[in-house]
Amino acid sequence: MYEFEYQKPSSLSEAASAIKSADDGSLLAGGQTLLPTMKQRLASPSDLVDLSGVPGLSGISVVDGNVVIGAMTTHAAVAASADVKSNIAGLAKLAGCIGDPQVRHRGTIGGSIANNDPAADYPGACLGLGATIVTNNREISADDFFVGLFETALDDGEIITAVRFPIPEKSDYSKFAQPASRFSLVGAFVAKTSNGARVAITGAGQAGVFRVPAMESALNGDFSAASVGSISLPSDDLNSDIHGSADYRAHLVTVMAKRAVDGCG
């Protein structure tokens, strides 16, 4: 790891000015992706601005038909939350299959979506539920938030404070893990919401998480595994690596989507 300056602001505004004034600063949430990257010397931020001292960034609440999760809430807390489990079962399940227990104890939802790793799980839930990402400046809909590979709509220095998930009728997440890293090779998040069905796929897309309109309209007609089972994606825009060719990923998208629909119950 290269040297850096460590700062631990005690308010959101201090954090915002700290990250703004840093040469090439990074926000530090749980650090479960950032720190390994820095250890490999693949990232060399001049400053780490640790958000753990900022009050009000973690916690889960149910407000006006939404589950609101503070950005610094750990995966373990989301997976164990009675509010999440009873309102958005698919989200609790998804949080429980990120990384391993120790990673889940420190990794946070804000950190995960800000990083937008194409093989991360949380972007699937955000997009699959039509979540809203709340920052210190504004609100961004998930449909606009995930821009591309490791790219988001966040401005430099913009800080995610919470994610607001509308409560769906039902939802589920089905993940096929990359065998070594256990990141998502293909993950399908399926939700039946008041505005129709949503299907979001992680792991497979070259540009990160994406929705599958064909599956969504099929589910709007008939919310059953059979209606997505006949829909297969072209493999052109899918990732291909030693763990899964684009064809295999395309096949898994259908299988995982089917299973997630089944899992919705």
Add this chain to the structure above:
Amino acid sequence: MNATGIGAAVKRKEDFRFLTGQGTYTDDINRPGQAYAYILRSPLAHANIKNIDTTAAKAADGVLAVFIGDDMAADGVGGIPCGWGVNNKDGSAMAEPAHPALAQGKVRYVGDQVAIVIAETYTQAKDAAETISVDYEELPAVINMEAALAGGPLVHDDAPGNMSYDWGLGDLDAVNEGFKNATQVSKIDIVNNRLIPNAMEPRAGIGEYDTATGEYTLYTTTQNPHVIRLLMGAFVLNIPEHKLRIVSPDVGGGFGSKIFHYAEEAILTWAAGKIQRPIKWTAERSDAFISDAHGRDHITHAELAMDADGKFLALKVSTKANMGAYLSTFATSVPTYLYGTLLAGVYSTPAVYVEVKSVFTNTVPVDAYRGAGRPEASYLLERLVDRAARETGHSQVDLRRKNFIPNDAFPYQTPVALAYDSGDYNASLDEALKRADVVGFEARKAESERNGKRRGLGYSTYIEACGIAPSAVAGALGARAGLYESANVRVHPTGSVTVYTGSHSTGQGHETAFAQLVSDTLGVSLESVDIVHGDTNKVQFGMGTYGSRSLAVGGEALMKALNKITDKAGKIAAHCLEASEADIEFKDGQFSVAGTDKSMAFSDVALTAYVPHNFPHETLEPGLEENAFYDPANFTFPGGCHICEVEIDPDTGTVSVENFVAVDDVGRVINPMIVEGQVHGGVAQGIGQALLEGCIYDESGQLTTGSFMDYTMPRADNIPNMDVGNTVTLCAHNSLGVKGCGEVGAIGSPPAVINAIVDSLWGLGVRDIAMPATPQKIWQAIATAQTSQAAE
């Protein structure tokens, strides 16, 4: 049976320190004044080094020294030696190119050592290393063995055709005759996938030089400290044994990968002398991936000739074995004497011929990994026999039984040099069939099919040769070392015992198993016995732990020394009890005079030995300490039967190991708890090879699977509970009757797993699946088979 003696499942003596965080692994050691080293490695698979500029690094914060290959060459440091010479078919010697510790003029694989940076802290050394400017002239790399043999770029100018040797074993004429008489022939093309050992403790070392005595010390994560002292002292650094101490404390797993003399060991020791300060180096896991010797990596074509009845007539095998970029310590022996000699398996095939070409490529050196050659042999044979059974219409069990070496044939001379001393292959098969509930398989399969899954059952009836080895045999086959073991038993005045063994432990539990031998023989408690290993200044000599040899060779050396102890103690007892030696009996720690009530405890004899107030010194020396070296008469031959049952989800290609039965004959069992644990670990590595682990290089020679993010290590949810049993035939040539258990799991299991997968998919038209059988490969195999069936 003594409650802590042979056969008792006593808890391990070493566990308290490991469980409380008090183990001492090499990286836990810190020496006064210690500096830290970073090894700069080649980022390219093949390149000429035109220049190395270390000016900035030398001037960087905290840096004490930077050395490159030229510095070592200027000091006359030798290359890393290979410990086993193998001859070509025509009798000529193998090609054995130089292997400099730090690259000289050329790098030959990603990970090759280029420079050592020594600084006050590790971070300073690593930071400084980034400022070293190496002017590489990149050369085309050769990664694939076929390409290397077919005129690919030369890895070494003095290894024409990229071949180290072209070796053969067996009677080719007899084999050809067998094929002429055959009515059925089964053939197979098979790849034994390259593996990365990944012991959980990364390699580490501390080099140290004592200016007062001129002594060098190297703390290192090795399985065989004396071997390192010999190889590094005599061949690389020219330091005589009495000025070179190797200490290998607790070792966090080895599985073969810590046998070899690694360049870092020589670099650290040499550099410590140069800067006259202790220097510590600890591999990061990323270093381990590109510098620990890899394992396996064979490509093989084999053909089995059978008569109309399915009797094996002849076997012909042609293998290419990857050596990587340099010949590692025992690399040359693995695909030859530890592989070719095992190709008779448990079968009475009268004629076998094997030829092996060993190939240089621009990859990390390949050497022994758990099983070393024998897993490659068992995988080949058991896959081929499985196929032969399917092609000839025999059941898996019947074809095997028909060809087993019968019990009355032992000692059995195979057509490939080995003489098996004992075995009962039907017994292990019968026991495994029972445990695996083979009778109920069809019902389970039907249930799986009702759930849209496929189910398969796979067999492996394997043998291995271990307890490595008789020096005479090894020497005749090209080993440049003896392969005996030594033990020293020091009985202290109050009857406690310290054993100095030349074996070492990488976690197997020798401190317990060896203490059980002492407890059993001398009647002393386990607590009063300490086993010392891993330090050349304490232990007389030794060859270390590998090849499942610790008990069969090291334990036998200990028994030999213990017998000398009881002989001498008997003499002392006879003297003290005023009886004739012939009348002295020893049982449960008491010497007694036959037919009398006169007796003397072992501890009293020990005390007398050191307080010899009235010894007849012309016939009885004071003291009670004995030394023994044991060189076995033969290898030992554990064997057994593994049966694996898998369920496959055809939608994703995922394999679930539903049941794994291992019935092994490892001879007499000293501690059944430890033996079971060894089998569990071996089987998990075998399942890992079969389903998960595969080392992949890209065309340019970059290691694609260079971290745990891409190299799939078996995790708890990949591995099933295992049903481990045993049958026993005693080793006929050692006193304990022991054979060795460290490798059987890894040798027997991979073919059982793959045969089970093939069994489950055979009906779909799948004929083969390559290791590791990842979900993607299985899905692809099913898809391809379905497409081609549809086309027919």
Add this chain to the structure above:
Amino acid sequence: MPITVSMTVNGKAVTGEIEPRTLLVQFIRENLKLTGTHVGCDTSQCGACVVHIDGTSVKSCTTLAVQVDGADVHTIESLADGDTLHPMQEAFRENHGLQCGFCTPGMVMSAVDLVKENPDPSEQEIREWLEGNLCRCTGYHNIVKSIKAGAAAMRG
């Protein structure tokens, strides 16, 4: 620039002057000389470095020491009471849940945390919980058995 961190480790208050880039595992091993916590990888996967921070298992190789300023840290060295092993340690000893011992401290610390969350875990739950702990020696069979037994002993 070095900064000062203070925390409680195994019940003792400790302070150190460290570079911000110092990982918790480095602080524990190098500054505090508590070498029971091990480093087996550099990608946050092997779990040899698992310790408890404020009662929860985390990977000390993926945590900066400064991040736990003021926290209560427990390492493997704190589990046993003198010669008396913690029930989970005792269960590993009884069931041969360790061989080389290198992954063991992390395994045990992880297992203790599992039982805190789930006092009676099933075999499947144990295997899933161990996703972040690699062992190369035991094939996990006896580790799973040990954790079952350790959980039972901890339930009393």
